[in-house]
């Protein structure tokens with residue numbers, strides 16, 4: 001545990017995840033070139049992203065079950081093979097259908113990566129180190145998005161579409177080689193599964209789902225992550241540029257700020273979770289509440305929202321990524337390691353289903369206002385966006401309600417095991433008292 005070997009294995013896992021995020025986000029940054037190559041309009045282009053995410057989300061539970069059965073090594077390598085095939089397909093595709101098939105292969109491989117990498121953490125690191133290592137996994141992985149925005153885009157402009165996508169395929173081939181040659185599922189002598197007959201698939205799935213801690217993780221992930229995903233993957237750019245009237249370069253600057261905040265917020269969040277495990281859901285609810293408040297402020301601001309307010313919105317949305325890692329921490333602490341892949345898959349569905357649902361609802365509300373003549377200034381007018389994006393408040397409210405319901409169940413179970421979660425006011429008073437006594441000279 002915590003050895004140099006653990007860091008090597010984790011490093012390769014994290015590299016595999018970074019490459020998966022690079023593959024996932026590579027298409028989003030080449031929108032104009034893709035529109036040209038595939039002769040596609042906005043709806044066809046969004047189908048590339050939506051179908052890729054649908055494949056990703058729908059594979060989470062099967063992948064979780066497979067990871068528990070076959071281990072991380074083989075799943076990471078298989079995921080990388082699918083992503084390499086997908087990017088090769090994109091490299092040569094010239095029609096919307098063949099391009100979408102490529103993106104679906106990428107979504108398939110991507111779906112296999114994160115759950116498998118996260119499963120390595122508790123097997124190679126002890127429970128005090130695990131929250132921080134999980135957060136760092138998320139943080140380092142997000143750098144893949146920066147690789148798409150900067151070097152990948154530069155490569156595409158320098159060498160053209162086919163070469164650039166073939167280079168991405170080569171990155172995944174490198175992951176296959178590293179995973180098969182160096183990565184190991186667990187340290188020698190550590191078995192993730194208990195002795196005896198292995199549990200059947202349905203038993204594992206049923207047990208992971210019945211554990212209220214898994215569902216608490218799923219609703220945490222659902223509530224806190226989707227708004228940032230909707231913004232970064234689909235509606236952020238059109239809202240800022242066509243709705244709010246920002247220039248493309250200001251919008252790109254705000255998007256880079258989004259990635260920077262998501263990366264910087266990870267480690268402190270990991271330390272908070274390690275230190276105050278009984279306050280994990282409170283942090284999720286606080287960030288979700290803040291998200292709702294900032295959206296309300298932006299959507300109610302008459303005319304263009306000032307840059308400082310947009311920056312606050314982007315910063316709060318960016319917190320959604322690292323704080324959604326708390327969902328995986330619930331899966332880790334409430335499930336035995338031989339069910340962790342399945343539980344992680346269940347949790348990971350939450351945020352992506354919420355994001356897909358909201359992406360669709362926002363698009364639908366924009367369309368319907370336009371069709372009914374309610375947005376005379378255009379499909380993407382600011383007033384139309386105000387109504388459409390407000391739907392997020394319903395999704396946030398629904399998620400927070402479900403989270404609080406299942407949290408009551410989790411707390412009852414903890415109580416039965418002798419662990420009482422004190423009310424926040426009492427915990428805060430105890431914390432201040434402790435700080436005071438640490439500060440006093442005696």
Ligand SMILES: N[C@@H](Cc1c[nH]cn1)C(=O)NCC(=O)O
Nearest residue numbers: 114138139142262321322324325
């Ligand atoms: N919460 C994200 C990852 C993350 C961490 N920090 C910022 N984002 C997540 O759910 N990831 C799943 C995946 O496949 O990327």
